[in-house]
């Protein structure tokens with residue numbers, strides 16, 4: 001999910017490279033852009049598909065994903081979750097029953113995916129890249145054969161992501177961006193297949209943009225805090241509201257609750273929630 005911005009009607013899902021295909025869930029909103037991208041990964045010639053993020057509980061969408069896989073004479077043998085937010089993972093149990101395939105994630109406490117774990121399914125290779133920050137359980141997946149990184153909500157097709165405080169954490173998020181910067185800077189990943197919005201063909205550029213944006217926002221929050229503090233002695237809750245009103249003044253009010261979570265994450269990072 002992300003704050004602000006209108007849906008891009010030109011993004012309707014579709015293929016990226018030879019191995020990845022997004023089936024777009026019809027759940028558009030200010031927080032989900034055009035909807036959730038359910039990624040189907042399939043090695044050419046293989047009959048064993050991996051699905052990343054089956055999405056919210058939406059039977060027609062699940063049927064569309066199954067149909068997509070069946071049309072390729074394949075079946076789902078593994079499902080991965082980028083994180084536990086409902087728009088990505090709510091249907092996971094239902095999906096497991098429909099496919100009979102295991103659902104793997106981080107933070108489930110059982111059969112958790114591990115840092116650097118290599119998954120090979122029907123000749124398709126994936127590497128697990130932990131990227132906490134948006135949430136504590138956020139993972140990205142590298143598909144080396146396509147040099148594409150599946151980022152869930154850590155990096156989106158457009159706009160900025162929400163650091164969903166208190167589960168999300170800005171220190172972790174900045175470290176994750178640093179990790180993605182290394183991967184994209186070295187050319188290990190050249191494009192990004194996000195959880196929402198269109199594929200990003202310039203992975204290094206968008207990660208750099210996210211990095212700059214995050215630091216600009218931090219500066220804005222720092223300044224807003226100084227102004228509020230100069231006026232009176234606001235408590236933490238009130239402080240967050242007033243910072244949102246200043247820093248996100250030009251953002252639609254519908255996304256202020258999400259922006260507030262990001263502001264709380266930033267106030268926490270700046271040590272402003274300690275007193």
Ligand SMILES: [Zn+2]
Pocket residue numbers: 001083085134153
């Ligand atoms: Zn999310």
